Amino acid sequence: MAEELPFRKEIDFAYGVPSELMPGIRRIVANNPSPFTYKGTNTYLLGQGSALALIDPGPTNDVHFDAIMKTAGDARITHVLITHTHRDHTDGLERVLTATGAKTCGFGRVAIDRGTKRTSPSGSEFVDRDFKPDVVLTDGARFEGDGFALTALHTPGHAPDHLCFALEGTSILFSGDHVMAWNTSVVAPPEGNMRDYMASLEKLLDRNDNVYFPGHGGRALQPQRLVKAYMLHRRMREQSILECIRQDKTTISDIVPVVYRDLDPRLVGAASLSIAAHVEHLVARGLVISEGPVTNPTRLSAA
Numbered sequence: 175m176a177e178e179l180p181f182r183k184e185i186d187f188a189y190g191v192p193s194e195l196m197p198g199i200r201r202i203v204a205n206n207p208s209p210f211t212y213k214g215t216n217t218y219l220l221g222q223g224s225a226l227a228l229i230d231p232g233p234t235n236d237v238h239f240d241a242i243m244k245t246a247g248d249a250r251i252t253h254v255l256i257t258h259t260h261r262d263h264t265d266g267l268e269r270v271l272t273a274t275g276a277k278t279c280g281f282g283r284v285a286i287d288r289g290t291k292r293t294s295p296s297g298s299e300f301v302d303r304d305f306k307p308d309v310v311l312t313d314g315a316r317f318e319g320d321g322f323a324l325t326a327l328h329t330p331g332h333a334p335d336h337l338c339f340a341l342e343g344t345s346i347l348f349s350g351d352h353v354m355a356w357n358t359s360v361v362a363p364p365e366g367n368m369r370d371y372m373a374s375l376e377k378l379l380d381r382n383d384n385v386y387f388p389g390h391g392g393r394a395l396q397p398q399r400l401v402k403a404y405m406l407h408r409r410m411r412e413q414s415i416l417e418c419i420r421q422d423k424t425t426i427s428d429i430v431p432v433v434y435r436d437l438d439p440r441l442v443g444a445a446s447l448s449i450a451a452h453v454e455h456l457v458a459r460g461l462v463i464s465e466g467p468v469t470n471p472t473r474l475s476a477a
């Protein structure tokens with residue numbers, strides 16, 4: 175099925191150099207490009223006063239860390255806000271905290287199986303651990319910075335602890351990995367949940383944001399259109415998967431090459447997980463029967 179999504183790939187940046195997107199919003203792109211992170215993870219520095227807040231410290235990377243500290247200059251980073259605890263957003267956290275003494279702010283998470291190695295949606299491994307922010311931001315919570323304020327929106331789907339941040343008095347939303355302009359978000363179990371993701375997209379449709387500043391890639395303009403396109407895209411994909419199962423493509427491994435043609439081999443794992451997320455959502459609604467936990471070889475049938 176041909177699906178044309180209005181991706182916007184351009185982003186004007188250089189690694190290690192801050193870009194001022196608006197007065198009081200500076201972005202630094204980390205040098206961790208990949209098929210999952212695009213050019214790299216975006217770190218945002220907010221504020222123009224003597225106290226700054228940072229959104230997502232990004233990966234462990236000397237150039238990135240130095241750029242953050244240099245950009246802050248004489249101002250102090252007092253708070254680090256976390257959109258979600260995936261490694262590409264939080265590996266650099268400890269170092270920033272040590273250097274600044276900042277407080278952490280986020281939704282927080284409890285490890286499912288503390289201390290064990292788990293696979294992230296991008297296929298990389300991480301050690302499952304708790305994240306207990308100093309300032310817990312639940313849905314609708316307000317964060318007051320020096321000369322600005324943010325409202326947290328709980329938007330699970332890509333990750334259970336995912337937050338977007340709306341900048342008060344503007345139409346700007348920091349959208350994390352929930353909605354990005356360069357590509358769709360990876361929704362892969364066990365981290366990802368398709369029902370939550372669709373509900374979190376719906377949540378953004380009720381808003382009047384004009385621009386999203388995402389976790390990867392450049393800004394998203396006319397974001398409501400993008401959100402609608404992403405919802406349609408997922409509904410069409412779900413339909414294709416259901417069609418496959420009806421036509422006796424009875425495992426995820428059978429479905430992947432039908433739904434994703436000419437797939438980059440590096441993305442087969444993520445594609446399989448994405449289909450698993452859709453299948454779980456279909457099973458939950460009684461449209462598909464799975465003979466066991468939804469994994470690649472599990473037999474599926476239409477209900």
Ligand SMILES: [Zn+2]
Nearest residue numbers: 260262351389
């Ligand atoms: Zn990310």
